[in-house]
Amino acid sequence: MIEVLKTGFLTSIQDSGRYGHRHHGVPISGAMDEVSANMANALLGNNKEDAVMEITLSGPELLFESDASIAISGAFMSPTINEQELLNDEVYHVTAGSILKFGRPRRGIRCYLAVLGGFKTVRVLGSRSWYSSVTPVDRLSVGMHLPLADKPVLKKKPKLPVNSAHNYNSNIIEVEKGPEFDLLSKHQKAQLLNGIFNIAKQNNRMAYQLKQQILKHSYSILTSSTLPGTVQLTPSGRLIILMKDAQTTGGYPRILQLTDAAIALLSQKSTSEEIDFVLKQ
Template sequence: MLKVKKSGFFTSIQDNGRYGFRHLGVPVSGAMDKASAKLANAMLENEEDTAVLEITMSGPILEFTKDTWVAITGAHFSPQLNGVDIDNHSTFRVVAGDQLTFGGHVDGLRAYIAVKGGFKTAKVLNSRSFYLPLTEKDHLLAGMEVPYDETLSFEPKIINVIPEEIERILTLRSSPAPEFDLLNDEQKELLFNQPFTIAKENNRMAYQLQELVGEHQNAMLTSATLPGTVQLTPGGKLIILMRDGQTTGGYPRILQLSEESINYLAQRAYGDKVQFKLEA
């Protein structure tokens, strides 16, 4: 078992997501930064869809009760094993009784912890990803225990990787969404020629942006949405749906982010700057 001594700000179990149920109103969920989660699993030679811990904003205190190997990727929260600094984006061995803690924030918003073989929480609709009300909790709490299998023999081929540098202003690559042509020339000019600031209202469901791109009165029927869909409210505010975002919406869908851009955006926080780039 992995004992959660302290939960951190928001730590949850995530895998690659819950597919095939959007027609029932069930979002995909899964790791916000899927590239980092997949990298953690790859470093341990796990299957791509193996369940990992997703840490948001601040790290937990975790105690291992079985020997295993661990990989940490994504945001840098100054990890320590038994009080000794360890590298981010690295693999390392733990034995029963070891404690993994986190210190000061260096960069990024979400980190991923994988163990050899993955975390063995219950599957709901073919996924271990936390999502209320499908799962009992949406995040781990102090005192909870997370099951995993003991690994005594393993020789990792990858010990460290070098993470990409974080751009000062993130470019969000996107393609036109179904209602893109409802935008007038002035709105398009604002959309692609100014940086936007991430608002306080950002979470696993959606990111809101502070700057406006002009009011509109385009009424529409509720239509299908996806993670990465950019919606425009009547007041001119932009909302970017994320992994736990609703499956339908009534606001015009003006852009659709690339998968890579969703991953990058998941590492950004309140006050960070982003800009849109249209790609055919």
């Protein structure tokens, strides 16, 4: 078990997502940065579906009540065990009584803590991912106890995935054309694909908004299905990028669709950072 001594800003348990329930309006959820979550799991030889802890902007303080093997990937948040510095993308054996702490991010904004065998929190609708209207809780609280698998020591060196780390300096967000892309005028397409955009302060697990707008429009569509990574265009010309906790339908034109890798990279970017949409070849 792990006891939560401090929660951090927004810390939750996430896995690869909750599928098969979108027709009931249930979001997919899951790790915002699948690339980093998969890396943390792979370092321990876990399955990529195993639940990890997603840590955003500021980290928790955790007391290990039993031995465990851990790995941390994604944003670098100056983790320490008993005040000894840890590195990302390494495996550590933690003994009972140890305290894991995190600082503020120095690269990226989300990191992932994996434990051998995954966190064994309650599974709801086939997933351990926390989401406010589906699971009993949506974030850590002080005094919470998190169950672990009963296998604290890594016995063999796992094979790591290819392309398991981000280029954090890249602002290129790879996209495909959305269902309503061809509603756009030539000028709007040029604005979209030739412009540089900055992330607005309205960014979270549901959606990222962008500061800049493109030309206004009067296009209308019937309410249609959306996915994580769908880029919606409001009548005012504002761009909204749906993320893992987003609604399952929407009435704005769906002009672009981010690739899975682009969603993961975008999730590591914060307010005012630049992004550049590039069509997938």
